[in-house]
Amino acid sequence: MPLPSAPRHKNKTLTTFLATAFGSIGLHRFYLHGGRDRFGWLHILAIPLSLALMAARPDAPKLFTGLPFVLSALIACLEALVLGLTPDDKWDARYNAGSSKRSESHWILALILVLTVGLGAMGVIALLARSFDLLFTGGAFG
Template sequence: MTTRAEAVLDTARAPRSKTLAAWLAFLGGPLGLHRFYLYGLGDMTGWLLPIPTALGLYGIERARMYGLDDGWSWVLIPFVGFTIAGCALMAIIYGLTTPERWNARHNPQVPPDALPGRTNWFTIGAVVLALLVGATVLMSSIVFSFQRYFEHQIEEGRRISQ
């Protein structure tokens, strides 16, 4: 249930642009910027998104310091990749949402076909880049984790057999 104060605040806020939300999800998604833009600073998911990003960046730093044979690095690195891929997916979802559905969900105070929910070339650019980068990062993360996992299994098998 929405209280009277929330209803007044909701109608007073500026309409949320689908294009800006898609670009924020693509460029600043791992930091939760798109969530803060759409739902405000009280959004818990927005505050939680930097955690797997930081873990993945810590894994990259461990790989630089200790080499790729470090077990923790190959466990931690995919966190940043999967977070980037998930945020790219959100950018695609935002960009492909119909104007009526976007405005009904994020801009209930404006007409269903209002400008903030419309798709333009900048929105399409965000979708195309998010698809390109997101798919590349996702596949790279999957390949990296499986490669390191199977190499670890082979090493353990060799160690057991000796």
Template sequence: MSSAKSKTLATWIALLGGGLGLHRLYLHGGRDPWAWAFWPPTLIGVVGVLRMRSLGQDDMLSWALIPWLGLSLSAAMLSAIVIGLTPDERWTARFAAGHAQRPSGWGAVLGVITALLLGGMVLMGTIAFGGQKFFEWQQQSEAAAAR
């Protein structure tokens, strides 16, 4: 690592841009394959949202695509929580070796709290949306079979 990485900044990058893997790019650089692994599910989910906005809630492909966005955002919030809760000594050893580091303080704590709130809402919404659409699909299948 050429320069020290801030734990607070990494927490907030994961919170605000984690769905695109920006926190991984900040911490590990452009050659990190996990940073680029965030892009496909996020973009697939965004395509699902755009499809549903244009074609309506009955578009079954949207039902399958939208949860990818929720899972990607939930993973980003989990990353923010893990980063923010990493002990300062361990963080310094891994991302700021040889540099003087101040304690992370309230910035990382507030980032973790925000990530917990947003991550919980996104994950519950994703589960509820997926469950609702699955049961609607089952009901439609049973109605079609009864005809």
């Protein structure tokens, strides 16, 4: 009978990067929780839902038909910030309970978090600007 292996150590910096770069497809959720994570599948479901809306309503503004994917990306930015700003002790208690290795955050995590804040802020500003343009002028500015 094979011995049970120790749980794999979950890297906080890698998780934060995955949430920032590939969070809109839920890659960070699958890294942390495995293939049965419902929220990870919701991130993936946003892509075909947006494509179906675009196919069903080709005349509608792309912002509205692509909104599920846009929201998924913005939620992933928020998740990246929450995961990256979790203290190492809490991170290890939650995700590395059976691991003998301890997490130790470095400067690269801070850099990823700064870039995430910038990307998230640009995304929110762009979403608000385009939404107000569509709602108040009917899309007169693009």
